[in-house]
Amino acid sequence: MTSIPSTMKALVAKGFSLDSLELADRPVPQPRRGEILIRVRAVSLNYRDLAVLTGTYIPNLPLPFVPASDACGTVVAIGEEVNRFAVGDRVTPIYTQGWHDGLPTPQQRSSRTLGAPLDGVLQTYIVVPAEDAVRAPDLLSDQEASTLPIAGLTAWSALAEGNVKPGDTVLVQGSGGVALFALQFAKAAGATVIATSSSDAKLEKMKVLGADIGINYRTTPEWEHAVKDVTGGRGADLIVETGGATLSQSLTATAFGGFVAVVGFVAGYNATIQLRQLIGPVVRVQGIAVGSRARFDAMNRAIAANNIRPVIDSTRDISDAVAAFKHMEGGSHFGKVVVTL
Ligand SMILES: NC(=O)c1ccc[n+]([C@@H]2O[C@H](COP(=O)([O-])OP(=O)(O)OC[C@H]3O[C@@H](n4cnc5c(N)ncnc54)[C@H](OP(=O)(O)O)[C@@H]3O)[C@@H](O)[C@H]2O)c1
Numbered sequence: 001m002t003s004i005p006s007t008m009k010a011l012v013a014k015g016f017s018l019d020s021l022e023l024a025d026r027p028v029p030q031p032r033r034g035e036i037l038i039r040v041r042a043v044s045l046n047y048r049d050l051a052v053l054t055g056t057y058i059p060n061l062p063l064p065f066v067p068a069s070d071a072c073g074t075v076v077a078i079g080e081e082v083n084r085f086a087v088g089d090r091v092t093p094i095y096t097q098g099w100h101d102g103l104p105t106p107q108q109r110s111s112r113t114l115g116a117p118l119d120g121v122l123q124t125y126i127v128v129p130a131e132d133a134v135r136a137p138d139l140l141s142d143q144e145a146s147t148l149p150i151a152g153l154t155a156w157s158a159l160a161e162g163n164v165k166p167g168d169t170v171l172v173q174g175s176g177g178v179a180l181f182a183l184q185f186a187k188a189a190g191a192t193v194i195a196t197s198s199s200d201a202k203l204e205k206m207k208v209l210g211a212d213i214g215i216n217y218r219t220t221p222e223w224e225h226a227v228k229d230v231t232g233g234r235g236a237d238l239i240v241e242t243g244g245a246t247l248s249q250s251l252t253a254t255a256f257g258g259f260v261a262v263v264g265f266v267a268g269y270n271a272t273i274q275l276r277q278l279i280g281p282v283v284r285v286q287g288i289a290v291g292s293r294a295r296f297d298a299m300n301r302a303i304a305a306n307n308i309r310p311v312i313d314s315t316r317d318i319s320d321a322v323a324a325f326k327h328m329e330g331g332s333h334f335g336k337v338v339v340t341l
Contacts, residue, residue: 010123016055031079042146069115072145151177157291158261162238166190171236227253247271311335
């Protein structure tokens with residue numbers, strides 16, 4: 001058994017910019033009753049991390065803080081009364097700590113998320129309650145499993161809330177982390193997938209992953225009509241709305257009785273819609289906030305059953321984490337940007 005040091009490396013934000021990130025030494029935390037100590041091996045970055053680092057996403061976030069939410073590592077010590085895990089188990093902490101099933105409480109949603117307001121995972125060791133982690137799927141590497149807590153689970157929840165079924169048409173917007181997982185899960189569910197992207201090269205890669213139709217939203221800015229055209233006028237049964245400001249276009253692209261899972265805001269936070277886009281076609285629109293531990297377990301079973309491998313764009317060591325953030329900010333990535341520790 002490897003010994004646990006007394007100090008560790010942590011990536012600390014001392015201000016609200018990527019250039020304020022610094023590696024610092026911190027004491028290794030000790031697990032208390034019901035908690036596990038995890039030696040973090042891989043962290044995947046999310047669009048949210050960039051938003052948090054601007055200082056606008058979570059108002060009045062105290063400095064300094066450790067960013068990032070999604071990690072995979074190995075349990076190296078357990079507190080008293082931990083039966084859920086043993087030393088040596090590979091685990092991923094859940095993003096919304098304490099949300100185990102059903103809906104979270106408002107308090108869990110606003111104050112119990114890893115990577116702000118709770119301390120983030122870009123540090124060599126973290127402690128979480130044993131109840132707030134799940135076992136990593138055996139078929140995935142640490143790096144692959146680190147992509148699941150936000151990007152994977154959000155895509156899974158969007159499709160689960162939309163009751164995806166074989167024969168449905170699912171539209172995913174862009175080639176970001178959530179969209180790629182949604183593509184993979186939708187194909188596993190037997191759906192036809194329409195993908196949009198600003199890049200023809202990325203659309204080709206999405207077709208390799210199983211996308212049936214690709215639409216370039218730069219060269220076809222009115223892509224909602226293209227969606228209607230390629231579906232014979234029906235539209236998409238389920239849309240994973242990562243654009244946000246594109247909601248009105250998505251509603252136009254939705255089939256009668258369809259579902260829009262409102263997930264993100266990469267195109268902007270504000271959208272203007274016509275109420276008749278909802279009423280006449282009886283469209284359901286629902287916000288998605290990642291997902292519960294029960295959903296995480298269900299997703300992991302589907303990943304194992306369907307041999308789904310998360311798409312990794314690139315991997316960098318924690319000493320190069322700022323470059324990893326800047327790479328993601330640049331937008332050329334395809335798949336998840338991962339930091340190893
Ligand atoms: N609600 C939740 O629970 C939840 C969970 C996770 C993420 N999110 C949010 O969902 C969004 C996506 O997150 P992510 O982690 O998947 O991001 P990401 O990996 O950084 O990907 C962003 C992608 O969005 C695409 N994009 C940019 N502008 C677009 C536009 N105008 N229309 C359509 N696509 C556009 C780009 O794809 P191309 O390069 O292919 O054009 C870009 O690669 C973010 O707003 C994030 O905060 C929400």
